[in-house]
Amino acid sequence: MKHHDVIIIGAGAAGLMCAATAGYRGRDVLVLDNAKQAGRKILISGGGRCNFTNQKVEPANFICGNPHFVKSALARYSSQDFIELVERHGIEYHQRDHGQLFCNDSAKEIVTMLLTECEWAGVSVKLRTEITNIAKVDSGQFLLSTSNGDLSCESLVIATGGLSMPKLGATPFGYHVAEQFGLKVLPTYAGLVPFTWHSEQKQKFEPLSGIAVPSTITAKDGTQFSEALLFTHRGLSGPAVLQISNYWLPGETISINLLPNMDANEALAQALANHPKQSLRNTLSQWLPKRLVEVLFEESLLNMALNQLVHAQRDQVIADLHDWELLMNGTEGYRTAEVTLGGVDTNELSSKDMQSKKVPGLFFAGEVMDVSGWLGGFNFQWAWASGVAVGQAI
């Protein structure tokens, strides 16, 4: 049986970062993955350009049952630390809205960088390996049965990610290991995911597919995001929708402000004063795409001149524009979700090194834990920071 100081299961963002960090500390590290390629999610991330971090990362950008849990790791490995690593490897990058940093060329550069770091740190990476059994023996070591033979280690790191995109090899493996060792796993939900229409809504709104507008979307708990909203064939998407999906629970409504940058009450009063005979349709079409206006409001209302509208009608139009309340059918689920909400309960883990409080030597890194970030490079920053926190401890 081959023995290693450390075995890391999962050659994704957190696993590779953790491996390089431990390897540089002189640990004998083996990374196992059942996929045929390392870092597959990195490769497709950010439309192939990988939004690898964000200029401004705060604990408030993360959702976790224990909001203090992320603080230590994020403070000890900042986005600036990752940017310096990217720069050392000569990877060119650019900044987009809201501090998001993307590769100029390709996400492949990030995977190559991580594998190069692993190689320099003396880490072995073994792909196409199924782990069929894990046991902890009296000596404190972990014994692993794998499709490539039996292995043992002092420290075992679970970095197998969440459930999003099963097509890319996402599995519940990490949750099963946690449960096997008696750790609590919180219910999981698809996060950063588009919403879908009810069949009635679909009939009405499907023709709007492709329209994007600025918006502010508010969840039931008051969380708000001001970004673009995109109508799709299946429902609603765009950054504002993906962000708010992290704060949405089935059966809850969302409120959409379709004119986040103006006061519809004032604008309508102004239009009434200047062009009293202008139709509501022509007035609203100056502010929103005409197709959207025509689907949102009744034909008879749109044909009215501004000076024909009674107060109640005007108030309703204003409410519909600033506080369009929608009950969506659901989300597209893990098939298209970027992250998984929930996971290994962080109350079971040390926030310093992500080691199980119950099972010494068992560590978790990355998305497998109950930590999910906003859209904008935060999920990768969590993978890097938690990977480093574990790598420094094992």
Ligand code: FDA
């Ligand atoms: P990750 O999923 O990266 O790695 C897990 C590894 O474990 C994989 O290599 C997998 O093969 C392996 N594994 C799983 N089950 C196994 C088993 N049973 N046996 C062995 N190995 C197993 N975030 C961001 O910050 N910026 C962005 O631009 C994007 N873009 C983006 C696009 C899309 C389409 C998705 C789906 C996700 C993103 N994300 C993102 C989220 C980001 O990809 C994600 O949060 C990190 O990859 C999580 O890193 P982990 O290392 O925890 O898991």
